[in-house]
Amino acid sequence: MAQLLIVDDEAHVVDRLAATVDWKSVGIDQVYKAYSGQEAIEQLHQFSVDIVITDIRMPGMSGLQLIAEIDQKWPKTKSILLSGYSEFEYAKQAMQFQTEDYLLKPVKTDDLLATVARVLRKLEQEWEEVISAQRINYTLKEHLPLLRANLLHELLQGRDGTKWHEKMMRLELGEFAWQRFSLMAVRLDDRFDDPSGEDLSWKEYAISNMAEELFGGRYALWHAKDTHDYLIFLLTAKQEAEGDDPGWIERTASVLQSAVGVYLRGQVSIMVSGTGVFPDDVPACYNRAITAFRNRIGDEPEQFMRLDDEKDVVAGVRSLEYLYEPPALVHLLEAARWEAVEEKYKRIFTGLESGEAISEEHLLEIYFTIASAYTFIAHKNGRLLADTLGADYGRMTTGMPFRTINHLREWAFRTLKLLQEDMAKETKDSRHSLIERIRSFIDDNVTGDLSLQSVADQVKLHPVYVSKVYKLETGENISDYIQRVKMEEAESLLKHSDEKVYVIAARLGYQRPHSFISAFKKTFGMTPQEYRDGHTS
Template identity: 25%
Template sequence: MYKIIIVDDEPIVREGIRNRISWADHGFECVGVSENGQEALGMIAHFRPDVVMTDIYMPFMDGLELSRHVAEHYPGTKMIILTGYDDFEYAQQAVKLQVTDFILKPITSAELREVLDKLKVQMDEERGHLEHLNRLKQQLNESLPLLKERFLERMATMALNEWEIRSKMAYFQIPLSGPLFVTIATDMDEWPSEDQGTDNELYSFAVYNIIQEIMDKEPDSAVFRYKGNKVITILSGSGEEEIYTLAQERAEEIRASIKRYLSVTVSVGIGTICRELKDIRHSCRASVAALEYRLLIGSDQVVSISDLENRRSKPLYDGAESENSLISAIKTGSPEDVDRSIGRIISELQNASISIEQCYVRVLRTMLAVLQALLEIGCNETELFGKETRLLTELYSFRSLEEIEFWLKDMCGKAMIGVAETRRNISRNQISEAVQFIHHNYDDIELSVKMVSSRIFMSASYFSSLFKAHTGKTFVEYVTGYRMEKAKELLKHSSLKTYEIATKTGYQDAQYFSVLFKKCTGDTPTEYRQKMMVDGA
C-alpha cells in the first residue's frame, strides 16, 4: 500500500479528492491533507509518503517550490501537480523538477482513478526493478567471500583431492605456497550475556576482523570462520621451527589484541604441522581439539596440541572419598559442606594431567552418584532438574572447570532442596498415618506414644517432636482433645452414662474422665449435657 498526501489551498478540492476516491482499491492510503506547501513539509517529514499530489499555486509555498524541496530531500517520492493554469512555463519547470504527472483542473473522479492506477503500475515496476537490482548487488558483494570461506571450511573438514584444492585456491586467489602448513583455531571463552545489550553476531564479526587484520601481515595465510563462531587461520612456511614459532607469535598476538580491543577473552589452539594441502584438515582438527583443553588449564590461553600430547601424565585419584563427602553433605543439607566437597573434586581434576574425556567421565560419575543417592531417598529427578535436563549435553557445553564447578553447585543445591522436601513429605505422610491411627483407636485405653510411633517405625522421642511440629500439639494434647470432641458428641446425641462414655473414649476411670472434661470444656459431663438439651429445646 503506497502512502499519498494531498496539498491544496482550496478545502473543497482537497477534501473532495480525499473523500471521493476509494484509495485502498487502487493500492494507496491517503495519510493526510494540507492547505499549503509550508505545512506539507512537516507532514512529509513525518509520514514519508510515496506520492505527493499538490496544487501548483498556493500561499506561503507553491507546488513547484514544494516539488523542488521534495526532489532534493526525498528523491524517491513521486510528485503530481494539479493546476488550473494551462501554462507551458509551469509545465517546463515541473519537467525539470522530475514531476511525475502534470494534471489540469478540474479533474473527474474517473480521471483521477485512472492516474492512480497508472501510477501504481509504474511504482510497482520500479520497486520490483529496484529490489532485483539490490538483490543482484548484494549477491555480487557477498558471493565471492562466502564461496571462498565455504571452500576453506570444506578443505578443513573433508578429504579433497590435490587438483581440486589447487584449482579452487587459484580461483579464489588464496596465497598458501607451503611447503609446510599449520592451523590456528580461535574461540571466544564466554559470550557476553543478552542482558548486557550486546550482539553476539557483532562480536563474532569483530573477532574475525581483528584476526584478518593481524594476518594481513602474513602474505602466505588464509582466515575463515569455522563451524559457527570459531575462526581458523592457516599459515604456510618453509621450515618446521620457523612456522611453529610464527604460529606461536601470531596466536599470542590474536589473544592479546582481542582482549585489548574487545575486552573479552579467547582461547587459541595451535594444530599439528603438515606437508600436504589435503592434510590441512588434520591440523585443523588438532587445533580445535587443543581448544578443549581450556577446560583443564583455564581460558585466555594459547594452547599447542603438541605440548599437550607430550606432557607427562599425573595420576588422578579415584575420587570416592570426595563423592561420598558430597553425598553426605547433600543429605545433611549443609551448603558449606557441599561447596567444600565440590571444590575438592574440581581441585583434584585441576592437579591431574588427564584428557578431556577423562575429566568429563569423572564429573559425570559424580553426578550419577548424586542421582543414585536421590533415587534411594525417593526424590523425583524430573521435578528437581526439569524434564529437559540432559546431563551429557549440558556437561559437554562447558568450556572451563569454573563453569563445571558452578553447574555442580547449582545441581547439588537443587538436590539439597529435593532431599529436604522429600523428607518433609515422608514425615507429613507418617504423621498423617499416625493421626489416622489415633482417630481409629482413640477408645483404646492402651493408646500411647510408644504404640503409635512403633506403628510408623519411628523412635518415640523423634515421633513426639515431629508430631508437635506438624500438628502444633503434643501427642497427649492431641489425643485428649480428640477424645473430648467424641465425648461431646456422645453426651449430645446419646443417653449413655458418664462412666460408659468414659470407657468409649479411652478412659478406664470415669472420675478422671470427668475432671479432664471439665478442664477442657469448663463444664462437667452432666452440666454439658443439660446445656445441650436446653439449646436443643
C-alpha cells in the first residue's frame, strides 16, 4: 500500500483532508501530516512517501521550493500542488519540477481522489517497467558473464545450493544435460606478469575465447577466474557430439597451451581432470586440481598434467576442508549471523564425528580458528575477549585446552552464546546512549533548530538511521517527542510569562500562530489563550 504526505501551513486544511477523505479507497494505506515545508522534509527523511500534496504558498519554504527539493532528493516521490485561483500562473512554474498535477482550492474530494489514483497508477507503471521481464532479460544478458562466473564460484567452493540446473537455465547454461563434466584449470605463468593489470585481464579474456573456439564444437564450456587467479573451465559433451575419445580433451588442451604461447606470447600451465558427476563431484575435483598444481607442478612454468582419479588421491592426514568453506567464520561473526554460525559449528562437528580418526592437531586447528575469530571480533568492537568470556577465557591460556570433540563442541557453543549476549548488550547500551543524547539535545534546544537533520548532525549519524533507531527503541517518532517538548515549553511560557501567543509560537519555531494554536489545542484540548486564562490569577 502507498503512503501520502499532506503539507499546508493551514492546520485545519491538513487535519480535515487527513481525517475525512477515504484514502484507502484509492490504495493509500498511511497518511502523514506536515504544517510547513521544513516539517515535510523531516517527514520525508523518516518515511518512504509515495505522493506529496502541498500548498503552493507557505511561509518559509514555499510549495515550489519543497517540490524542487523533493525532485532532487526523492525523485520517485510524486508531487501534487494545491493553489488558489489567483496563483494559477505561479503554479505553472511547478511544471519544471515534474509536478504531477495542481488542484484549485477549495478542492473537491472526488477530484482529489481521482488525481491521487491517477498518480498512483503512473507510479505503479514506472515500477512495473523497472521490474518488467523485458528489462530484466536485457540487464541479465548484459551481465551474463559475471553472473555465470559468480554461480560457478559457488559451485567450486562447495556452497550448499539446490536447483543448480534451474539456475543454469536462467543464465543460458542449461541447453545441455550437464550430467557429467570434465574440469580444466589454466594457470597464467611468469611471462604474463609483465603487462599492466588491464592488459592481463584482456589476455585472460582472450584465453577464454580461444578455449571456446577449440572446445566449443564438441563441448559446452562454463568458466570463471578463481581466488587463486586460475582460469577454471567446466566442460560437458554436447548432445550432438559423436564418439567417446577420452584423449580428445587432453590433446585439445595441449593445442590451447601452444596457441597461447604463439599468439599471446605467454606461458600457461594446464591441469585436465577425468570425468565426474555433475554437480556433486565438482568441488572435490576442483580442490584436487588445485592441490596437484601446488604439490606436483609447483612453480615450474608451462606444464601440462592429467589428473587421474586413482593416481592423484593423496593418502595421509585428513584435511578439515569444511572448516574453511565460505562464508568464513570471522565474516559470519562480523555480520552477527548467529544462526549461520551455529549451523557452521554443527557442520564442523558432524564432519569430525563422521570421518576418520581425529588427531589432537585437528582439535587444535578448530580451536585456533574459533579463538582467533572471537578475538578479532572482540577487539574490533573495542573490547577484550577476557571481559566477554569470563571463566571460559582462562582455559584459552593454559596449554592444550581440549582433548575430546565433546569438550571442544560444548566450549564452542557456550562461548558463542556469551559473545552474542555481550554484543547484544553492547548494541542495546549504545542505542540507549544515543536516545539519551538525542533527547538531551532536543530538551536543550527547544527554541532552536530541531529539524531531523540538525538532530542527526548533533549525534553525527545519518537522519534515516537516527529516525529508525529512535522509533525502534522508544516506539514513537522523533517528531512526536519534539512536539511534546515544545508543548511542555509552551505550557511553561503561558504560565510564567506575559509574552503574546504569537511571540511564543515564533519562539517555538511555528511560522504561523494558527499552526501553533492548532497543535496546542490538539494536545491540551483548549487554545493557548484559554489555557493561560485558566492558569493565571
